[in-house]
Amino acid sequence: MPVIALIPFKPVNPKTRLSCVLEKEERESFARMMLADVVEAVSGAGCTPTIISTEPYECRETMVEVIPGGLNETLNTLLAGQKGPVLIIMADLPLATPQAVMQIISSRQDIALAPGRGGGTNAIYLAKGSSYRVDYYGASFLKHKSIARERGLTCEVIDSFRLHTDVDEKEDLVELLIHGRGRSSEYLESLGFTLSIEKGRVGIERRDPLELKAR
Amino acid sequence: MPVIALIPFKPVNPKTRLSCVLEKEERESFARMMLADVVEAVSGAGCTPTIISTEPYECRETMVEVIPGGLNETLNTLLAGQKGPVLIIMADLPLATPQAVMQIISSRQDIALAPGRGGGTNAIYLAKGSSYRVDYYGASFLKHKSIARERGLTCEVIDSFRLHTDVDEKEDLVELLIHGRGRSSEYLESLGFTLSIEKGRVGIERRDPLELKAR
Numbered sequence: 001m002p003v004i005a006l007i008p009f010k011p012v013n014p015k016t017r018l019s020c021v022l023e024k025e026e027r028e029s030f031a032r033m034m035l036a037d038v039v040e041a042v043s044g045a046g047c048t049p050t051i052i053s054t055e056p057y058e059c060r061e062t063m064v065e066v067i068p069g070g071l072n073e074t075l076n077t078l079l080a081g082q083k084g085p086v087l088i089i090m091a092d093l094p095l096a097t098p099q100a101v102m103q104i105i106s107s108r109q110d111i112a113l114a115p116g117r118g119g120g121t122n123a124i125y126l127a128k129g130s131s132y133r134v135d136y137y138g139a140s141f142l143k144h145k146s147i148a149r150e151r152g153l154t155c156e157v158i159d160s161f162r163l164h165t166d167v168d169e170k171e172d173l174v175e176l177l178i179h180g181r182g183r184s185s186e187y188l189e190s191l192g193f194t195l196s197i198e199k200g201r202v203g204i205e206r207r208d209p210l211e212l213k214a215r
Numbered sequence: 216m217p218v219i220a221l222i223p224f225k226p227v228n229p230k231t232r233l234s235c236v237l238e239k240e241e242r243e244s245f246a247r248m249m250l251a252d253v254v255e256a257v258s259g260a261g262c263t264p265t266i267i268s269t270e271p272y273e274c275r276e277t278m279v280e281v282i283p284g285g286l287n288e289t290l291n292t293l294l295a296g297q298k299g300p301v302l303i304i305m306a307d308l309p310l311a312t313p314q315a316v317m318q319i320i321s322s323r324q325d326i327a328l329a330p331g332r333g334g335g336t337n338a339i340y341l342a343k344g345s346s347y348r349v350d351y352y353g354a355s356f357l358k359h360k361s362i363a364r365e366r367g368l369t370c371e372v373i374d375s376f377r378l379h380t381d382v383d384e385k386e387d388l389v390e391l392l393i394h395g396r397g398r399s400s401e402y403l404e405s406l407g408f409t410l411s412i413e414k415g416r417v418g419i420e421r422r423d424p425l426e427l428k429a430r
């Protein structure tokens with residue numbers, strides 16, 4: 001049975017913690033590029049992606065369901081109707097690859113969790129969607145482990161930095177410039193972002209794209 | 216042939232970026248605990264660990280070589296004499312497990328790299344130690360990929376958040392408190408560190424251990 005991949009997405013004013021380096025329109029474009037990278041990774045792993053958008057959003061290649069409302073409520077309503085396998089994967093994981101997605105969806109446990117940096121949950125695979133309910137925000141990884149335990153579901157933790165790396169802050173762009181091979185890293189480069197090294201630490205800087213081209 | 220695991224270690228005044236939450240003696244203890252976790256992971260994966268210490272360091276179970284001097288010079292001198300397989304793994308990877316180490320040492324490529332957060336290299340597996348030279352500091356991951364290319368060596372990038380997570384800063388302790396199962400997370404807990412959640416973000420706080428026990 002093909003795995004349904006639910007990808008929650010916020011198209012309007014997303015990624016506000018990147019406001020220090022990206023304008024609102026750039027953040028919206030960047031979020032769409034990251035989404036495209038995630039869609040490509042899940043499709044490449046054989047999943048059927050559905051974008052769950054808080055606002056109307058047009059996407060030619062992928063099914064979009066517009067559901068305004070809270071993340072948990074939306075996902076739990078959708079899960080209740082799913083007897084088959086479901087993957088919930090965040091839209092801000094531009095390092096995700098088909099291989100990393102394969103790793104989580106080939107779990108033989110009832111549930112597999114890909115933790116995010118800082119206690120979050122970046123992807124959840126459920127052998128049977130309706131067996132589970134999600135509880136995002138805060139230390140959601142620990143909450144998700146508890147929910148599995150309470151429900152008597154076996155649970156595996158997936159060891160992947162590609163699924164661990166969600167892009168929220170300026171420092172996270174370093175990871176994308178180093179390890180990204182998709183549309184979102186291309187987009188950052190087109191805006192003039194490059195790696196910079198100061199006092200041995202790797203950061204990012206933004207230059208005039210024309211100046212970079214001329215080099 | 217058993218894989219030799221070289222673990223560079225700095226026992227005196229280590230992890231200065233943790234000075235905001237740990238005293239010098241605590242940082243030294245904490246570094247020893249992280250080292251013990253790494254030694255356990257590599258031993259569990261069947262490697263033969265050797266601690267490469269910048270200063271005299273006593274360790275009952277593990278061989279220690281004391282080599283004052285720069286990291287690159289020290290490692291490159293050691294590598295030159297190694298015709299067999301070598302793993303170089305950093306001492307600040309307390310989330311490492313035998314499974315994660317198995318993943319890197321079972322690579323079929325000439326070299327396998329486990330990237331660290333922020334452009335670093337946390338572990339390097341070499342099918343033949345003497346075929347390579349290391350170049351740490353700065354964006355060492357990119358440098359290590361280039362060196363492999365220059366030398367015509369096939370190279371694999373290992374996708375593991377357990378090897379990706381090096382502990383340098385206060386925020387990294389969150390990862391350890393959530394995912395750690397070894398001596399270093401136990402040590403942090405014994406000092407009174409717990410997770411705290413403020414405005415939906417997960418951080419750490421340090422309380423009086425006696426107060427925590429009384430709860």
